[in-house]
Amino acid sequence: MNTPDLIEALQALAADKGISIDTLFGALADAFESAYKRLPNSQEYAWVIIDPDSGDVRVMAQALDDDGIPMGEEFDVTPPPEVWGRVAAQTMKQVMNQRIREAEREMKYEEYAGREGDIVTGIIQQTDARYTLLDLGRVEALMPQAEQVPYERPEPGARVKAYIVEVRKTAKGPQIVTSRTHPGLIKRLFELEVPEIADGIVEIKACAREPGARTKIAVLSNDSNVDPVGACVGARGARVRMVVNELRGEKIDIVPFSDEPADFVMKALSPAKVKEVRIHEDTGTAEVIVPDYQLSLAIGKEGQNARLAARLTGWRVDIKSETQLAEEEAYANQDWAEGEWIVDAETGEQVWQPAEGGEAMSAEAYVQAAEEEAAEEAATDSAPAADADPKVEAEPEAEPEEAAVDTDTVATESGEGDQ
Numbered sequence: 296m297n298t299p300d301l302i303e304a305l306q307a308l309a310a311d312k313g314i315s316i317d318t319l320f321g322a323l324a325d326a327f328e329s330a331y332k333r334l335p336n337s338q339e340y341a342w343v344i345i346d347p348d349s350g351d352v353r354v355m356a357q358a359l360d361d362d363g364i365p366m367g368e369e370f371d372v373t374p375p376p377e378v379w380g381r382v383a384a385q386t387m388k389q390v391m392n393q394r395i396r397e398a399e400r401e402m403k404y405e406e407y408a409g410r411e412g413d414i415v416t417g418i419i420q421q422t423d424a425r426y427t428l429l430d431l432g433r434v435e436a437l438m439p440q441a442e443q444v445p446y447e448r449p450e451p452g453a454r455v456k457a458y459i460v461e462v463r464k465t466a467k468g469p470q471i472v473t474s475r476t477h478p479g480l481i482k483r484l485f486e487l488e489v490p491e492i493a494d495g496i497v498e499i500k501a502c503a504r505e506p507g508a509r510t511k512i513a514v515l516s517n518d519s520n521v522d523p524v525g526a527c528v529g530a531r532g533a534r535v536r537m538v539v540n541e542l543r544g545e546k547i548d549i550v551p552f553s554d555e556p557a558d559f560v561m562k563a564l565s566p567a568k569v570k571e572v573r574i575h576e577d578t579g580t581a582e583v584i585v586p587d588y589q590l591s592l593a594i595g596k597e598g599q600n601a602r603l604a605a606r607l608t609g610w611r612v613d614i615k616s617e618t619q620l621a622e623e624e625a626y627a628n629q630d631w632a633e634g635e636w637i638v639d640a641e642t643g644e645q646v647w648q649p650a651e652g653g654e655a656m657s658a659e660a661y662v663q664a665a666e667e668e669a670a671e672e673a674a675t676d677s678a679p680a681a682d683a684d685p686k687v688e689a690e691p692e693a694e695p696e697e698a699a700v701d702t703d704t705v706a707t708e709s710g711e712g713d714q
Contacts, residue, residue, distance in 0.1 A: 302350045314398050320345055322394030326387040327352055331374070333386055338372050340365055403434050404469040407462045414483035415473065419453050429457060434469060442474035444507040447543055456541055458483060476506035484541055485512070488534045491526045498523075500552040503606035507545055511563065511603045513552040524549050548603075556581065556610060563604040567593035570617070574610070581610040590616040 305323065309316045327343040331354050338356035345352050354373040357365040417429030417436055427443060429436040438457060449455055457473035458480040464470075474480065482499050491497040501513040514523035527549045528535050535547055548566075553559040557572040560581045567589050573582040585593045593614050594601050605612045615623070634649040646655040656664065 302347070308395075312395060312399060314395065314402065316347075318398045319395070320347060322391055322398065325394055326390040327354065329390045330384070330386045331372075334374060341372060400468040404462070404464050407434065407459070407469055407471055408464075411459050411462055412479060413459050414456055414480065414487070415459060416454060416456050417473070419449050419451050419455060422449065422451060429455070429473060431471070434471060436471040436473045438473045438475065442472070442476055444475050444543070444545075446507060447475070456480070456484065476504075478502040478504045478510075481510055481512060481538070481542075481547075484538045485527060485534075488537050489527055489529075491516075491521060491523075496521055497526050498552075501607050501609075503603045505599065505603065507543070509546045509548070509599060509603060510542075511548045511550065511607045513550050513559070513563070513607055515552040524551055550607075556608070560604065560608050560610055560612065563607045564593050564600060564612070564614075567600065569593070579611055581608070581612050583612060583614045584620055585614060585616060587616045587618055590614065 305316055305319045308314075309319050324343040324345055327345075328341065331337055331341060331343070340359050341354055341356040343352060343354055352373070353371055355369050356372045357369050358367045360366045415429075415431055415436065417431045420428040420430045420435065422428070425440055427438040427449075429438060436457065436459075442460065455475070457475055458477045459471060460474045460477060461472040462469055463472070481502050481504060485499060486493045489497065492499065496516065496518050498515045498517065499512050500515050502510070503512075504510040512527075514527055516523040516526070526534075535549065539545060539547060550562045550565050553562060556574050560572050560574075560583065561569040564583065564585075567585060569583055569585050569589075571584040573584070574580075575582060583593065592600070595603075601612050601614055634647055636645050637648050637655070638644070639646050639655070644657065646657055647661045648655045
């Protein structure tokens with residue numbers, strides 16, 4: 296069967312749907328094959344061949360043996376055009392439409408399958424308590440409630456940027472899951488605004504984010520002549536301001552990255568001024584000492600600054616003021632009785648068992664011994680003060696003598712004057 300206008304029709308359809316001509320040829324072949332199988336006396340094993348140059352359609356068949364395996368030579372079973380009939384044409388139309396829809400869904404999936412981790416711009420179509428739908432042009436993207444910034448209520452029709460988290464393949468086409476809370480959104484937004492990051496001169500080494508509130512990023516420059524923090528901030532803060540505006544006013548702290556853990560933790564706690572950082576690798580803790588007046592700033596509102604610094608650096612941050620550190624060191628230097636409180640099996644009462652051994656003490660005896668020890672220490676401390684008391688009392692006794700001498704002198708001089 297020769298259809299002269301078939302090639303032109305397929306080319307126009309391919310241009311309209313954005314589908315390759317080879318895909319349409321395959322869909323048309325499936326449609327002809329399904330239509331042929333509906334004809335009476337059709338061969339069980341048959342297939343369709345379409346000449347891409349002339350549009351000639353031929354139906355080929357082959358006999359089957361008892362086991363259902365093709366055997367013998369291939370032969371042409373193409374029916375004449377008048378035999379196809381209306382039912383066959385309707386079948387061809389249905390199969391063709393179905394194959395085209397499948398090809399479109401597959402194309403859309405392939406378009407976005409490799410874009411996980413990319414950023415897209417969409418128009419909000421619908422929003423409710425469960426999810427938000429974004430129109431990306433040819434497809435729609437889904438933004439679940441968990442991926443939306445708290446208290447951010449964009450209006451329908453607004454244009455927003457979102458981060459592609461996952462692309463799922465479903466029977467109805469690709470399902471694109473996007474996010475506005477993912478830390479990757481921060482990195483992609485800075486890539487759009489900072490050419491040095493897009494070119495690889497400046498790298499974002501770490502990112503910690505509390506969506507809608509605050510974000511910390513650590514940046515590193517691969518060029519000694521480029522300041523990583525200044526490149527991200529831009530002239531008068533123009534670059535970072537664009538990112539903040541897209542995030543609806545979310546605060547962003549940009550700190551320089553350092554391979555030295557103590558230095559990195561110190562910079563991550565910016566804007567607080569840190570006096571010292573002690574790294575405990577065995578527990579994975581960074582002990583941070585700050586001046587007393589910087590303690591609240593280092594911790595942040597509801598611990599936000601310390602929390603973000605811990606996520607950014609990967610260390611558990613323990614912040615202490617200088618006063619707290621001094622008290623802890625003084626407390627640690629005190630001598631404490633070593634032992635433990637245990638329960639006496641006979642009486643059922645708690646008794647103190649010294650670590651060096653010996654007889655256990657009851658609670659009353661333990662308290663009495665502690666009071667006696669405290670009294671002895673107090674008596675020992677007061678002994679030097681008692682020796683010093685006579686010396687202190689001896690000094691005021693000299694003052695009356697000097698005063699008496701001065702009085703007599705004054706009296707003598709007064710008497711001589713009278714004479």
